[in-house]
Amino acid sequence: MTKPALPVVSMDAITKTFPGVKALDAVRLDLYPGQVTALVGENGAGKSTTVKILTGIYRPDGGTIRIDGTPVTIDSANAAADAGITAIHQETVLFDELSVAENIFIGHAPRTRTGLIDKTQMHRAAEKLLREIDAPIDPRTRLRDLGIANKHLVAIARALSVDARVVIMDEPTAALSHKEITELYELIETLKSQGKAILFISHKFDEIFRIADRYTVFRDGAFVGEGRIADIDEDALVKMMVGRTVDHIFPDRGSTIAEDVLQVAGYSHPTEFADIGFTLRRGEILGFYGLVGAGRSEFMQALFGITKPSKGVCKISGKIRVIRSPADAVANGIVYVPEDRGRQGAIIGLPIFQNITLPSLGRTSRAGFLRLAEEFALARTYAERLDLRAAALDQDVGNLSGGNQQKIVIAKWLATQPQVIILDEPTKGIDIGSKAAVHAFMAELAEQGLSIIMVSSEIPEVIGMSDRAIIMRDGRIVAELEGDALRPETLVRHAAGITASPQLEEA
Amino acid sequence: MRDTVQPNRHVPDRLTSRAQRMLRSWEALLLAVAVAIFMLNSFASPYFLNAWNLSDATFNFTEKAMIAFAMALLIISGEIDLSVASIIALASTAMGLAAQYGAGTGELVGIGLVVGLLCGAFNGVFVTILGLPSIVVTIGTMSLFRGISYIILGDEAFRGYPADFAWFGQGYVYWVFTVELAIFAILAVVYGVLLHKTNFGRAVYAIGNNPTGALFSGIRVQRVKFILFLLTGLMSGLAAICLTSRLGSTRPSIAQGMELEVVTMVVLGGVNILGGSGSIPGVVIAAFVMGLVTFGLGLLNVPGIVMSIFIGLLLIGVIALPRLWAMLRQGRRAS
Numbered sequence: 064m065t066k067p068a069l070p071v072v073s074m075d076a077i078t079k080t081f082p083g084v085k086a087l088d089a090v091r092l093d094l095y096p097g098q099v100t101a102l103v104g105e106n107g108a109g110k111s112t113t114v115k116i117l118t119g120i121y122r123p124d125g126g127t128i129r130i131d132g133t134p135v136t137i138d139s140a141n142a143a144a145d146a147g148i149t150a151i152h153q154e155t156v157l158f159d160e161l162s163v164a165e166n167i168f169i170g171h172a173p174r175t176r177t178g179l180i181d182k183t184q185m186h187r188a189a190e191k192l193l194r195e196i197d198a199p200i201d202p203r204t205r206l207r208d209l210g211i212a213n214k215h216l217v218a219i220a221r222a223l224s225v226d227a228r229v230v231i232m233d234e235p236t237a238a239l240s241h242k243e244i245t246e247l248y249e250l251i252e253t254l255k256s257q258g259k260a261i262l263f264i265s266h267k268f269d270e271i272f273r274i275a276d277r278y279t280v281f282r283d284g285a286f287v288g289e290g291r292i293a294d295i296d297e298d299a300l301v302k303m304m305v306g307r308t309v310d311h312i313f314p315d316r317g318s319t320i321a322e323d324v325l326q327v328a329g330y331s332h333p334t335e336f337a338d339i340g341f342t343l344r345r346g347e348i349l350g351f352y353g354l355v356g357a358g359r360s361e362f363m364q365a366l367f368g369i370t371k372p373s374k375g376v377c378k379i380s381g382k383i384r385v386i387r388s389p390a391d392a393v394a395n396g397i398v399y400v401p402e403d404r405g406r407q408g409a410i411i412g413l414p415i416f417q418n419i420t421l422p423s424l425g426r427t428s429r430a431g432f433l434r435l436a437e438e439f440a441l442a443r444t445y446a447e448r449l450d451l452r453a454a455a456l457d458q459d460v461g462n463l464s465g466g467n468q469q470k471i472v473i474a475k476w477l478a479t480q481p482q483v484i485i486l487d488e489p490t491k492g493i494d495i496g497s498k499a500a501v502h503a504f505m506a507e508l509a510e511q512g513l514s515i516i517m518v519s520s521e522i523p524e525v526i527g528m529s530d531r532a533i534i535m536r537d538g539r540i541v542a543e544l545e546g547d548a549l550r551p552e553t554l555v556r557h558a559a560g561i562t563a564s565p566q567l568e569e570a
Numbered sequence: 571m572r573d574t575v576q577p578n579r580h581v582p583d584r585l586t587s588r589a590q591r592m593l594r595s596w597e598a599l600l601l602a603v604a605v606a607i608f609m610l611n612s613f614a615s616p617y618f619l620n621a622w623n624l625s626d627a628t629f630n631f632t633e634k635a636m637i638a639f640a641m642a643l644l645i646i647s648g649e650i651d652l653s654v655a656s657i658i659a660l661a662s663t664a665m666g667l668a669a670q671y672g673a674g675t676g677e678l679v680g681i682g683l684v685v686g687l688l689c690g691a692f693n694g695v696f697v698t699i700l701g702l703p704s705i706v707v708t709i710g711t712m713s714l715f716r717g718i719s720y721i722i723l724g725d726e727a728f729r730g731y732p733a734d735f736a737w738f739g740q741g742y743v744y745w746v747f748t749v750e751l752a753i754f755a756i757l758a759v760v761y762g763v764l765l766h767k768t769n770f771g772r773a774v775y776a777i778g779n780n781p782t783g784a785l786f787s788g789i790r791v792q793r794v795k796f797i798l799f800l801l802t803g804l805m806s807g808l809a810a811i812c813l814t815s816r817l818g819s820t821r822p823s824i825a826q827g828m829e830l831e832v833v834t835m836v837v838l839g840g841v842n843i844l845g846g847s848g849s850i851p852g853v854v855i856a857a858f859v860m861g862l863v864t865f866g867l868g869l870l871n872v873p874g875i876v877m878s879i880f881i882g883l884l885l886i887g888v889i890a891l892p893r894l895w896a897m898l899r900q901g902r903r904a905s
Contacts, residue, residue: 369785393788407786412779412846416583421776422788424769431768439583446581455585475787 313527330375350529396482648845666728690803739816778845
């Protein structure tokens with residue numbers, strides 16, 4: 064069982080294109096029985112797309128998937144299950160109000176002769192599955208009564224209940240504690256010994272080197288390399304992951320950095336982040352890099368008065384300010400462009416001009432009464448400055464493209480004439496051309512004296528745009544880099560927690 | 571560095587003129603319905619076109635509409651208050667109790683308004699501070715407030731209000747125009763301005779369309795919602811004053827079921843029950859439509875139970891029509 068003669072699953076020359084983006088460009092990936100293959104790559108390298116193709120959510124535009132050497136078409140979740148492929152996702156889809164056994168067998172529960180669910184049989188089968196993975200859970204428990212780690216075990220049991228030969232684990236340890244991670248490793252060993260092929264996706268290098276047998280590296284949707292973990296070290300793997308030629312030119316910015324605008328000290332939250340402190344200068348772009356879940360967005364939203372309860376000291380231009388709500392933050396000149404544009408960004412249902420003037424009504428109105436002429440004038444100024452593509456200013460923002468909605472949110476905040484603007488993943492999901500425009504605009508704003516905090520998971524963006532970069536891991540600042548220290552390898556090392564790094568500048 | 575003075579595209583303020591927007595509006599459709607009902611009524615009954623009869627007919631909607639204005643704002647913000655009729659019962663009971671101890675008209679009015687405000691604050695605390703869904707909270711307080719009235723009154727009734735207290739529900743400001751109609755008219759203007767012409771009104775729309783987005787835009791969402799609950803309570807207190815004054819007595823069953831008529835009026839007026847859109851002119855026209863239908867059917871000796879069937883059909887019909895129309899047009903395009 065341990066000799067990898069033939070791969071169970073073999074993806075060859077798989078291509079997937081989305082409008083404007085080539086997500087996968089002729090990539091290959093082989094999964095062997097009884098082995099853990101780590102799929103390594105930056106955000107946007109094409110890992111999730113690969114998982115979605117294997118599980119039948121996306122259909123590839125080109126290439127072949129072979130199971131045991133036979134070409135197959137995986138065009139639905141059912142087809143994936145029939146092929147013996149099962150996935151445990153980052154955010155597992157489970158049902159809180161159902162029992163553990165019902166969660167495991169939902170959709171394929173054993174039936175009695177009358178067609179009703181055979182509860183006895185289901186509980187027995189669930190017990191057996193849970194025992195196999197050493198999960199001390201009563202199948203009759205309601206899922207909501209379980210902790211996050213046990214929920215994860217239920218998700219694994221569910222994945223195994225369909226007689227899987229291939230198990231995909233997408234960031235399985237993101238929400239687990241150290242002890243739970245150790246237990247997960249043991250479970251993975253068990254699955255290996257049963258001859259299952261495991262695809263393991265993680266950003267954490269210590270995990271990859273601890274658990275994986277093989278690796279495959281993707282970069283920007285292209286295959287970079289593969290091999291045995293035993294034959295490679297961390298440095299070489301990091302190089303494969305990030306070693307790209309910078310594919311677009313970032314604006315050239317002179318450094319005219321002046322006095323401190325924002326000083327943050329000791330910001331903490333019970334679970335999300337701890338002891339965050341830094342200063343931001345006028346006209347500076349400060350990058351915040353880290354892995355998903357490192358607590359960057361949570362901290363930014365705390366600074367903006369949303370994430371509670373959090374405590375800490377925030378000084379603006381040397382004066383201590385208490386920010387309990389976004390309204391307080393805006394009043395103090397701090398604004399936030401969220402990553403979740405749909406829900407937290409533009410207000411769909413309101414026209415463009417009302418979206419732009421919403422936080423500035425105090426200025427456009429008189430004694431609390433609206434003045435439409437002033438509103439249109441203000442909205443026009445910023446809409447045109449951002450080169451908004453719209454038919455009219457009274458058009459519903461819901462009819463605009465995502466990129467233009469993002470412009471509305473930025474226009475809304477610039478209209479308040481802030482001192483500090485926080486941009487959370489400002490170019491996520493937008494095409495190369497728009498990216499360059501956003502970057503140029505950011506540089507222009509900084510030039511005009513606006514201080515910018517840029518949360519980004521894209522290494523070239525952090526390096527290309529930031530005057531300084533702060534790296535967060537597990538809710539803490541682990542490094543503050545500037546100048547020559549701002550290199551891809553260094554960022555990845557700090558973010559992934561690779562020890563013995565050459566340069567370590569503690570914040 | 572990008573050239574900042576490059577000629578950017580010009581985006582016009584509006585594409586459609588004010589007249590075009592008004593013609594296509596829900597309010598225009600509703601106004602047409604109101605006119606049609608008015609004409610039908612005047613053909614159906616010879617007693618309809620009589621100034622004093624029409625004046626009496628306004629009592630069918632004035633008290634409900636006072637609450638409906640505040641309710642419209644509350645529903646646009648994405649919340650609802652189903653306890654309004656029970657607030658009337660509690661406020662009326664409190665006034666009746668005070669009248670037994672010899673309270674004057676001024677004190678009675680104060681008591682009615684304060685009880686309304688307190689009830690609104692009670693609802694508001696549960697919804698905005700504890701974060702409970704308003705529909706559940708106000709179904710609870712609907713039973714609670716009226717329950718207190720039943721405990722105080724049993725199957726008794728409070729009478730013996732001061733003579734000048736009758737002015738609110740039975741008085742006339744000029745010729746056939748009642749005091750209640752005057753209050754209705756003033757409130758229509760006040761709420762119309764509040765919703766359509768102030769920053770507060772804009773915040774109400776923003777919250778109703780996307781509460782998270784509104785919060786992220788620096789709107790004090792919970793504060794706005796709390797004020798709306800206060801206003802709805804206050805308007806219920808005012809309606810309690812008018813209704814008690816008109817009836818001259820308080821029973822615990824006063825205004826039973828009125829919350830649904832208020833919500834019907836708001837929805838008929840074009841307010842989206844899921845929040846985000848609607849207007850005060852719409853609610854004003856809806857108030858007249860409901861008043862006219864009830865009055866016209868009353869003149870034709872249609873019993874009250876059948877009348878509620880008509881109101882129900884009217885509501886569903888008026889709301890379904892535009893949707894049906896859109897589906898028909900889409901179907902034609904698709905084929």
